[in-house]
């Protein structure tokens with residue numbers, strides 16, 4: 047059964063960067079699915095923009111190819127005929143506001159409908175696009191602007207972007223995307239925590255020993271090497287996606303699902319993160335870069351070879367031990383890791399409970415494993431709780447861990463929508479709950495900046511790991527020295 051789908055009001059969605067990878071691989075396929083479910087109404091339009099001179103027919107041909115490639119069996123010929131009529135292409139260079147005539151003309155007379163400008167381009171252009179919209183009188187009362195991540199590459203650049211966009215748009219018109227917040231399983235974390243009374247009394251120090259968050263990818267940097275090499279895993283993934291996951295696990299219950307109620311709780315977590323800087327960076331962080339190896343039986347080249355043989359100190363893997371300085375999480379470490387070219391695409395959150403205080407089974411040969419609550423984000427989204435059970439049999443009393451395992455796909459029997467499908471609908475509805483507020487972005491950057499400064503000051507090494515492994519061996523030591531281990535991936 048699928049949740050009720052509410053259509054959105056007629057809109058004009060301008061995608062700056064409309065010829066780029068994100069637009070072709072994620073945004074247009076997401077909109078195509080929403081078309082299929084009848085959420086896009088009336089004469090709503092998708093207006094792609096970029097610098098190139100491209101005819102509408104050529105652009106439509108590119109979109110069709112991309113949709114066929116990315117949607118595979120969910121591509122539908124009849125639906126394409128309706129969808130293609132919504133799509134337009136205009137030429138608009140971020141640096142040449144006076145030449146946005148095509149965009150001005152196509153929007154003329156449509157000021158009454160929802161207008162969204164989606165900036166699917168490098169963040170350095172965000173201010174220029176916002177200015178271009180203002181300069182050409184294209185910001186209506188019901189206009190919104192969407193900023194793709196990353197918003198900047200450090201706290202200062204994020205502030206500069208936020209200031210520039212903030213001069214043209216009010217904060218409630220600015221939607222900063224973190225697509226992890228649109229993932230069904232990430233939202234399920236809220237359902238699990240606050241839709242059940244079972245977990246809340248246990249969700250704290252005294253019961254939970256530690257928390258682990260893993261976001262592992264088997265892909266390398268692919269065609270995004272130029273961007274990635276300047277950014278690295280800490281900025282690309284931890285500053286946004288992983289810290290958002292930390293917030294959702296660690297935050298206090300918000301009073302409602304109201305956007306500011308949730309974001310007010312998340313910001314408290316970000317502000318309570320203990321600083322990692324030059325003094326403690328070596329003991330709390332591990333950086334890695336993949337060497338050649340094999341994934342699913344296929345050889346893969348090293349990061350350096352992927353980058354054309356040029357040596358680089360960019361980290362493609364990072365693991366951190368972080369502490370949250372508040373009552374709930376005092377002395378409960380969060381271990382987080384993310385990397386490219388790891389053994390499999392596998393993302394999960396594991397809450398490990400404390401050992402039983404005293405074992406009445408001490409005569410038996412089996413150890414009692416601590417309970418674990420595992421929230422699988424992807425693939426095979428679901429929740430698993432491991433508990434100890436007695437092995438059946440008339441003799442002895444042997445214990446073994448067994449799982450209460452819930453697979454969302456099996457339970458609900460529906461296709462899991464891509465995060466962008468939900469997020470685009472939320473922007474069009476004007477609901478900012480699943481987007482990052484300016485203070486969140488800023489607090490996250492402040493914490494990340496200190497780690498990067500610490501790495502630079504201590505010249506922290508980027509350790510090599512074999513592609514197809516789970517990262518550098520020292521990422522295991524990060525837990526090993528605390529008497530813990532990463533949850534074995536399935």
Ligand SMILES: NC(=O)C1=CN([C@@H]2O[C@H](COP(=O)(O)OP(=O)(O)OC[C@H]3O[C@@H](n4cnc5c(N)ncnc54)[C@H](OP(=O)(O)O)[C@@H]3O)[C@@H](O)[C@H]2O)C=CC1
Pocket residue numbers: 062063064065066067068069095096097098138139140141165166167168169171194195196273
């Ligand atoms: N690709 C992905 O999976 C993800 C991307 N992102 C973020 O989304 C943003 C876009 O990424 P991606 O699509 O991969 O990048 P691409 O390089 O594939 O696309 C960039 C787009 O911007 C346009 N562009 C570049 N310069 C200008 C300019 N001066 N004026 C107008 N348009 C311009 C390009 O078209 P043209 O050159 O013709 O002008 C192109 O359409 C980045 O910030 C990225 O970090 C975030 C998450 C995932």
Ligand SMILES: O=C1O[C@H](COP(=O)(O)O)[C@@H](O)[C@H](O)[C@H]1O
Pocket residue numbers: 263282283
């Ligand atoms: O934002 C990003 O996310 C992707 C991973 O997203 P997922 O939904 O496939 O888990 C990552 O590959 C990319 O480097 C990063 O910019």
